[in-house]
Amino acid sequence: MTPEDWIRPAHLDAARKAQHEIAARAETADRLPEAPALVAGVDCAGAARGAPDRVRAMAVLLGAEARSRPLATGLAEGVPAFPYIPGFLGFREVPFVLEALAKLPQRPELILVDGHGVSHPRGCGIATHLGVVLDLPSIGVAKSVLVGRVEGELGLEAGSTAPLVWKGRRIATALRSKRGVQPLFISTGHRVSQDRAVRLVTEWLAGYRLPEPTRLADKLAGEARLAAKEGATLL
DNA sequence: GCGACAG
DNA sequence: ATCTTGTCGC
Numbered sequence: 001m002t003p004e005d006w007i008r009p010a011h012l013d014a015a016r017k018a019q020h021e022i023a024a025r026a027e028t029a030d031r032l033p034e035a036p037a038l039v040a041g042v043d044c045a046g047a048a049r050g051a052p053d054r055v056r057a058m059a060v061l062l063g064a065e066a067r068s069r070p071l072a073t074g075l076a077e078g079v080p081a082f083p084y085i086p087g088f089l090g091f092r093e094v095p096f097v098l099e100a101l102a103k104l105p106q107r108p109e110l111i112l113v114d115g116h117g118v119s120h121p122r123g124c125g126i127a128t129h130l131g132v133v134l135d136l137p138s139i140g141v142a143k144s145v146l147v148g149r150v151e152g153e154l155g156l157e158a159g160s161t162a163p164l165v166w167k168g169r170r171i172a173t174a175l176r177s178k179r180g181v182q183p184l185f186i187s188t189g190h191r192v193s194q195d196r197a198v199r200l201v202t203e204w205l206a207g208y209r210l211p212e213p214t215r216l217a218d219k220l221a222g223e224a225r226l227a228a229k230e231g232a233t234l235l
Numbered sequence: 236g237c238g239a240c241a242g
Numbered sequence: 243a244t245c246t247t248g249t250c251g252c
Contacts, residue, residue, distance in 0.1 A: 044242070046243045055243095084243075086240040093242075115241050125241065146241045180252075185241085 002133050007095055008081055015082075015091050016122070022132045023123035031191040032137035033109050037064040038071075039204065040101065040108035041213020042130070044093045045221035055080045056228070057096035058221035060213060061104045067204065067212050074103030075224055086146065087121050090129035097130060108136065110192070110200065112213040116140040117189035117197075119164060119172035121147055131190025138189030139197045140172070141214050145185060150174045154183055161198060173198045181209040 006022060009015040040061050047054040059074040076099030082092040101111075116125030117140030125146070131138030148166030155162075158179045164172040164187075172187035175198060186198050204211040210218065 044243080046242080049244055084242065086242090089242055120241080140241085142241055144241065147239090 006133060007098075009091060012085075012088070015088055019122040019124035019129075022129055023118070025132050026118060026123065026128045026188075027191045028118065028188045028193060030193045030196050035064065036110040036137070036200070038106060038109045039112065039213050040104065040110070041112045041211070041215070041217040042097045042100065043114040043214060043217035043221050044096065045225040048225070053080060053083070054078065055093055055096050056221055056225055057093060057100040058217045058224060059097065059100035059104055060217045060220060061106065061108060062213055062216070067206060068216070070216060072104050073220060074100040076100040076103070089115055090124070090126040093126060094129055094133065098133070101134070111136055111138040111189070112141050112201070112204070112211055113138055113189060114141060114214050114218060116142045116146050116172070116185065117187035119146060119148060119166070119185060119187040125187065125189075127187065127189030135190075137191040139192055139201060140185075140187040140189050141201060141211060142185040142187070143182070148172070156180070159202065170194070175201065177201075177205055177211070178207070178209050184209065
């Protein structure tokens, strides 16, 4: 039974408290299959400018083979209870992501999330949030830094890595997923170690900056948003 | 007090 | 996240 405050806290203080509770339950050691064959990627798209604040969550389920052909997709949308506040992204998107994941025919063995895991002020980024609530292995795949700084030199070649450090701790790994692109920041979400997280993300790359699960979720969420916009125009 | 600040 | 055409580089 997950506390309602973990999903829909009434206030920012309750949200902050929930993050501390979730972070305390996050596992940073590997507790997942040797080779996850069912991986889900999730991402959210917002409403167009001027339109009322809405969130559209897309969940994509991929199998170990045919990684560019989703086995299934789940879509959910609605009005978020939280505005976007750096450090509190989960309370805005998690409700819809849970709904989108529930529409998948099977429970994934691993979830790749667009955003940070433990590389967060309170060790509770959206990937950790989702992972703990669902008690599923999860990894944070962020496109920019929230806290901390990259130490050392990050090579320009694909596969290069460098630690993201904050308060003397390595909280994530900067990964050059493709030559010539800005790095990704990979962090433990839940039940996956930092090093394993980087290996898994690397294994699910397919020539693009983002790993397939997240890349497809991002693309499909965007397409669904455009489709909705067209529909609204026709009405 | 000032600057930073996932999506 | 979103607003947006052309353009520079592999």
